[in-house]
Amino acid sequence: MVWEDGPAEIYDPITGWFTRTGSPVYPSYNDGLPSATLLMNGRVLIAGGADDTGIHNTADTFDPSTGSFTATGNMSTAHALQTATLLPGGSVLIAGSYVFGGGVRSNTEVYDPVAASFHSPVNMTAARIEHTATLLNDGRVLIAGGNIGSNVSTPLAELCTPTVLVPAPALLSLTGDGGLQGAVLHAGTARVVSASDPASAGEALEIYGVGLSDGGVIPPQIAIGGQLVEVFYFGNAPGFAGLNQINVRVPGGVAPGPDVLVRMTYLDRSSNAVTIDVR
Numbered sequence: 001m002v003w004e005d006g007p008a009e010i011y012d013p014i015t016g017w018f019t020r021t022g023s024p025v026y027p028s029y030n031d032g033l034p035s036a037t038l039l040m041n042g043r044v045l046i047a048g049g050a051d052d053t054g055i056h057n058t059a060d061t062f063d064p065s066t067g068s069f070t071a072t073g074n075m076s077t078a079h080a081l082q083t084a085t086l087l088p089g090g091s092v093l094i095a096g097s098y099v100f101g102g103g104v105r106s107n108t109e110v111y112d113p114v115a116a117s118f119h120s121p122v123n124m125t126a127a128r129i130e131h132t133a134t135l136l137n138d139g140r141v142l143i144a145g146g147n148i149g150s151n152v153s154t155p156l157a158e159l160c161t162p163t164v165l166v167p168a169p170a171l172l173s174l175t176g177d178g179g180l181q182g183a184v185l186h187a188g189t190a191r192v193v194s195a196s197d198p199a200s201a202g203e204a205l206e207i208y209g210v211g212l213s214d215g216g217v218i219p220p221q222i223a224i225g226g227q228l229v230e231v232f233y234f235g236n237a238p239g240f241a242g243l244n245q246i247n248v249r250v251p252g253g254v255a256p257g258p259d260v261l262v263r264m265t266y267l268d269r270s271s272n273a274v275t276i277d278v279r
Helices: none
Strands: 008-012 017-020 035-038 044-047 059-063 068-071 083-086 092-099 103-112 117-119 132-135 141-144 157-160 184-186 204-210 221-224 230-236 244-249 257-266 269-278
Touching: 035 083, 044 092, 044 103, 083 132, 092 141, 204 257, 221 244
Parallel strands: none
Antiparallel strands: 008 017, 035 044, 044 059, 059 068, 083 092, 092 103, 103 117, 132 141, 141 157, 184 204, 204 244, 221 257, 230 244, 257 269
């Protein structure tokens, strides 16, 4: 999604074309300084930004199903050139900001999509912009490097610990004791994928695990034998609270064997690996 003054545009990677959609609520913040974050519900949070009048604390959300923007709660302070990190619980961490005249800020904000509002947790230990913000497998965010003002870089790094730490996603093993044989079924038959009943290229499988956001629309990525596969269902396993089911198709070209690795990546966090038999 891109925009200048006026309507935003949506890019379709299949056709290679852009299509006009609705106009942002704050269309003048067009110089590349706001952040845009895909939320668990499929909307996009546009936060902060700047124009000739200064840096702004406003935010809006874009709904791709309607092609419209809606104003949401304002941030406590203005932000531009910040990082925006989607946390596993669905909130968004905003960190850092440029200040006109060459300064930088250490301010942070957390956006709650349910309340449609921001709140300000503890600030970073160092003011910075153009840093990295990486979600770690344990749920913390590593903030590293960046510009501390006047184009001076810094080697400083720090960890941000959210109020609620959400564990990394995990794939279940068949035995449940940490063994590698995955809890993976042939779709539609409920037969376990095993040495005596292996999977084959093009076949649909049901993979079981935990850690997906309840009701979230952002899909996990599944790799079988190092190849990303087609995911055509993900969510809660019917009738089993807290258990996730991901339906995939085995890609062609996977090297056959008794211990083909299966791994899930969700919100840039990697799960453990399990194995299946592919023939």
